[in-house]
Amino acid sequence: MRRTQEERRQESESRLLAAAVKLIAEKGANGFTLAEVGHEAGYSRSLPGHYFETKEALLARVVEHITQQSLAAIVDPDVEPGIESMRARWTRSLSAEGHDSYRTRALYALFLGAMFDSELAKIMARYNRATVARLAESLREAIDRGEIRADADVEAEAQALLLFRRGSALIHFTDPDLDLVSILDKHMTEVRDRLKP
């Protein structure tokens, strides 16, 4: 069965994005060119320019792509709102980081790359704010279910949880032997105890 032009276009874009995630994870946001993304994906060196025009636009698209994948994991009907579910997901992702998770490595390379690129900083700030909004929503659902006390400051709690998660990953990439899973676990227990009704 012949694929439509739109299907081929989507597959090419998807392969180019996967190649970009791999290059960012291996070399940082500033360590490669658009042409290398084409080469890495097995296409011509000029194709990424046709799809994304500039490297800035490619990086923005990569962040959007990572965001969609994270959201897809969260809207999974098996994922419960609240702190216990967050603990399970974060423990799982911390265990995987440093092994083979190009996506998470790329994400932190983008955060750090944002230090030297104000346009990228705007993109990453939006990503952080979207993540806080998602965490706050999960905490609000947990209040509705009676798992968290109703007067909890969900925005502030969500923001603090994000800081903790970002710090864990940053340290994990420099010191993968440290037992961050148990530190994260202990912290989540404290937050849960503090917020219980």
Add this chain to the structure above:
Amino acid sequence: MRRTQEERRQESESRLLAAAVKLIAEKGANGFTLAEVGHEAGYSRSLPGHYFETKEALLARVVEHITQQSLAAIVDPDVEPGIESMRARWTRSLSAEGHDSYRTRALYALFLGAMFDSELAKIMARYNRATVARLAESLREAIDRGEIRADADVEAEAQALLLFRRGSALIHFTDPDLDLVSILDKHMTEVRDRLKP
């Protein structure tokens, strides 16, 4: 009064280190050469090679230099141990970051570089562990003074505080408009309340 050779050597090294901190803060750990450090410091392009031999050795020396400066701030007789003092220092440094603190920017640029450089990762892991040890010592002193309950798990608390601090800085560099000072402040109040005797 003539300076001794040792004094001249120390001044040159100190100027080279300051130049390296500025270049790391502006361009990242991988964005410059040893020769550029000499040029930035107003010396010959070959001088850094005489002092540090390799760029790896220079980066290690920069981390040591940053560590000494942080330690100097803490052994200041006016600095009290415990959480209130930590809160005041962190609030101060978070307020300054992103404005003119080359030292803090350089530190986070080195964490970024560590994602792509296993030797630098070892150096940064040592720096993180030294910082946790220092935080734990401060908490132990606070126990001795009766400000924190004696059964607090100081190592785990110190590690969790570091994660929170690293996450604050990482987010601050991408989103300087976010009011992290009040988030940090709220967090420190929670930790203090939880640890009080």
